[in-house]
Amino acid sequence: MPGNTFGTIFKITSFGESHGVAIGVVIDGCPAGLDIDIEFIQKQLDRRRPGQSSITTQRNEDDQVQILSGVFENKSTGAPIALLINNKDQKSQDYERFKDVYRPSHADFTYDQKYGFRDYRGGGRSSARETATRVAAGAIAMQLLKHQNVTINAFVSQVGTVTLDNPYQQLDFDAIDSNLVRCPDKETAAKMISLIERVRSEGDSVGGVITCVIKNCPIGLGEPVFDKLHADFGKAMLSINAVKGFEIGSGFAAASMRGSEHNDAFQKDGDKVVTSSNNSGGIQGGISNGQDIYFRVAFKPVATIAISQETVNSSGEETTLEGKGRHDPCVVPRAVPIVEAMAALVLADHWLRSKAGRM
Numbered sequence: 001m002p003g004n005t006f007g008t009i010f011k012i013t014s015f016g017e018s019h020g021v022a023i024g025v026v027i028d029g030c031p032a033g034l035d036i037d038i039e040f041i042q043k044q045l046d047r048r049r050p051g052q053s054s055i056t057t058q059r060n061e062d063d064q065v066q067i068l069s070g071v072f073e074n075k076s077t078g079a080p081i082a083l084l085i086n087n088k089d090q091k092s093q094d095y096e097r098f099k100d101v102y103r104p105s106h107a108d109f110t111y112d113q114k115y116g117f118r119d120y121r122g123g124g125r126s127s128a129r130e131t132a133t134r135v136a137a138g139a140i141a142m143q144l145l146k147h148q149n150v151t152i153n154a155f156v157s158q159v160g161t162v163t164l165d166n167p168y169q170q171l172d173f174d175a176i177d178s179n180l181v182r183c184p185d186k187e188t189a190a191k192m193i194s195l196i197e198r199v200r201s202e203g204d205s206v207g208g209v210i211t212c213v214i215k216n217c218p219i220g221l222g223e224p225v226f227d228k229l230h231a232d233f234g235k236a237m238l239s240i241n242a243v244k245g246f247e248i249g250s251g252f253a254a255a256s257m258r259g260s261e262h263n264d265a266f267q268k269d270g271d272k273v274v275t276s277s278n279n280s281g282g283i284q285g286g287i288s289n290g291q292d293i294y295f296r297v298a299f300k301p302v303a304t305i306a307i308s309q310e311t312v313n314s315s316g317e318e319t320t321l322e323g324k325g326r327h328d329p330c331v332v333p334r335a336v337p338i339v340e341a342m343a344a345l346v347l348a349d350h351w352l353r354s355k356a357g358r359m
Contacts, residue, residue, distance in 0.1 A: 001115070001125065006236070008227075010144070010349040012137045016087075017119055018127030024084040025133035027070070027140060029352065032078030034144055036071050041139040045085070047337040048135045050328075053180045055196045057328045061088055065136050076140075083136045087129075100314045101321050106303040112314060128241040128331065131338045138341020141348035149216045150347060154339040156183045156332045157296065158209035159192040160199070168213050168294060182336045200329035203306030207242075207299050208332035210339050214282070214293040214347070221288040221350040228286025229350060230295075236342040237297045242331050245298035249281025264291075297339055299331050 005013045009029045016023030042065055049063040050056060063085050070081030099120045102109040107126035111118040118124060142152065153173040157164045164185050175184040181196070183189035192208075199206045222229025230248045237246045254262055257279075264275035264284075275291055282293035308322045328334065 006239070007345060007349045009352040010141060010345065012134070012345065014130055014133040014137075016085075016130070016133070017121070017124045018087070018129035019119070019121035019124075020087060022084055022086045023130060023133050024068075024082065025137045027081040027083070027137050029349075030070070030076050030078070030081055030140060030144065031352070032076055034076040034140075036067075036074055036076055036081075036140065037143060038065070038067065038074075040143065041065055041083075041136055044135050044139040044142075044337050044341065045132060047177070048132060048334050050334070052334070055180050055193060055200070055329065056334055063132055081140065083133070085132055085136065101319060102311050102313070103303055103321060104309050104311055105300075126241070131240065131335075134240075134345070135337050135341045138337075138344040141341070141344035144348050145344060145351065148218055148351065150218075151215045152212065152340045152343050152347075153215075154210050154212040154336045154343070156181050156189075156192065156208060156336060157211040159183075159330055159332060160195050160206040160208065162188065162191045162195055163209075164188045168211060173213075176336070181333045196330045204329070205302040205305050205327070206330045207244075207301045208330055210297045210299070210332055210336055212295055212297065212339050212343055214343060217282060217288045217290070217293050217347065218351065218354070219288055219290040221347065221354050222283065222286045223353075224286045228283070229288055229346070230281070230283045230286065232346045232350070233293075233295060233343065236346050237295070237339065240297070240335065240338055240342060242299045242302065242335075243297055244300045246295065248283065248293075248295040250279040251281075251296065254279065297335075299335060302327055302329065302331060 004015065005011060011028045012025050014025045045063045045065055050061050066084045068082035068084055070077055070079045107123060108118065111126060153176065155176045159181065164183055166185060171184045173184060176182050179189040181189050181192045183192055196206065233248065234246045237243055250257065250262060262279050264277045264280050266273055267276055278291045280289065281295060282288055282291040304327045306322060308320050311319060311321050313319055
């Protein structure tokens with residue numbers, strides 16, 4: 001099974017299954033001498049971990065991270081950094097019913113067809129459990145980016161039909177973690193939580209949208225052809241479980257605009273060149289221009305629901321399935337730190353690559 005590695009210079013390789021002994025990640029390419037704050041890594045993992053609130057899965061994992069290599073006296077040595085997270089609260093028996101039956105819109109069918117075999121316990125590698133490793137690695141990438149004064153803030157901007165319409169410039173990012181759903185607007189958050197609770201009581205699930213804002217990104221990150229910065233953001237976000245859409249800057253709204261209203265005019269601000277608007281989302285020609293980078297990531301409803309659904313089994317026989325076990329009724333509250341982590345991994349990699357880009 002290839003495809004478990006992400007990045008070019010700042011590179012990660014994740015391993016482990018949802019119901020295996022442990023999950024983990026190896027980070028290669030982290031510069032030596034970086035101060036490693038393990039408490040910050042743990043804080044980010046705590047934001048993603050299951051069982052953290054009444055609107056998330058009740059699987060109880062503390063997600064305590066262990067550093068196995070690459071760090072000495074709280075500094076990176078330049079060697080590969082290995083991080084390990086033990087699995088402690090697996091209930092594999094809950095998945096016996098899925099052993100020979102394909103859950104609608106889940107990876108069960110495609111895994112079986114591709115490999116001729118699958119780990120049905122929690123979905124194995126297809127489980128969002130794997131994303132904990134990305135959050136741990138992304139926390140180290142954030143510590144590298146901190147030296148460039150880069151900040152990354154993601155928040156829930158939509159759950160089902162409940163949307164946060166305020167421009168991000170009007171929001172208080174310090175309020176993101178002030179509520180269960182991680183929406184920085186108190187009134188909208190209450191409506192989102194109410195919707196998730198209602199959907200959960202009905203045995204169903206609901207999708208949502210996460211908005212991410214990156215400030216102080218250096219000018220010049222990204223390559224102009226196949227490794228455009230926004231293209232790598234897109235790949236990173238679409239690699240997250242349940243993601244169905246990605247748009248940056250004006251996104252799909254640009255299709256209905258004219259060039260005269262979409263173009264971001266250049267102007268001087270002291271000794272800096274800035275733009276009067278930011279429909280480009282901080283990236284032009286695949287290269288960062290110094291303005292805020294902002295994008296939206298759409299998540300589908302969780303596939304495993306407690307409502308009876310028609311499906312087939314591995315023998316091709318028609319049957320019905322009612323999902324059991326512990327699953328999020330909506331993934332977006334726990335996906336906020338995952339989006340931030342993947343954004344950090346992209347930026348850390350491109351920042352290191354840019355250092356070799358010119359004399």
